[in-house]
Amino acid sequence: MANEIRPGNVWHVENSNNWANIISRILLGDGHTVITTRSATEAKKMIPKQIKRFDVSILDEDLGDGKGEQIATLLRKSGYQIGVIGLSKRATPWADVSLNKGDFDIDQLRSAVGSFTAKK
Numbered sequence: 487m488a489n490e491i492r493p494g495n496v497w498h499v500e501n502s503n504n505w506a507n508i509i510s511r512i513l514l515g516d517g518h519t520v521i522t523t524r525s526a527t528e529a530k531k532m533i534p535k536q537i538k539r540f541d542v543s544i545l546d547e548d549l550g551d552g553k554g555e556q557i558a559t560l561l562r563k564s565g566y567q568i569g570v571i572g573l574s575k576r577a578t579p580w581a582d583v584s585l586n587k588g589d590f591d592i593d594q595l596r597s598a599v600g601s602f603t604a605k606k
Contacts, residue, residue, distance in 0.1 A: 491596070493517035494541035494603025497568075499529045499557055501550045505573070505587070509544060512592055513599060526552025533557075534564035542602035545581065547574035555580040569602030 496518050500506045510520045521540070523529045526549040537543075543561060545554030558570045558580045572578025575587045583598040585591075 491516045491518075491600060492603045493519070494599065495539050496520045496599060497532075497537065497540040497543040498522045499524075499526070499543065499549065499554065500546045500573070501525060501548075502546070505546065509573075509595070512595060516596060516599075518599065518603070525549055526557060529557045530560060533560045534566055537561065537564065537568060538566055540568055541605070542569035542571060542599055544571045544573050544585075544599075545578075547572060547576060547578055554578065571598050571602075 493516070496513055498506065498509050498520055500509065500522060501524055506522045510522060513520045523532065545557050547554045554572055554574070561568055561570060570581045572581030572584045573587060578584040583601070585594055585598060
């Protein structure tokens, strides 16, 4: 039997419509709840009050009005335990898990998200 997916709550911070749609379709299809925030400004407003419901975050590195690394730093300072997945064409050493947009792999996305939702 294949590994079962344990649905979780995913926060995706992404300014690209294409990437927001791709990630949402995959994860919603797997039974996850996905909330997408479209800018660093909006993401910062959600920390810390609104992030407590999420198991994992997927952060784009270049958000136009800020960086995913800034959001990751705020998440960690909030004291709330939330997994951080960096999604970028560049390395994301600030993230718990890095996924490359240039060589995107759906199974890696599912595995990364599942590693945090399985801890619920």
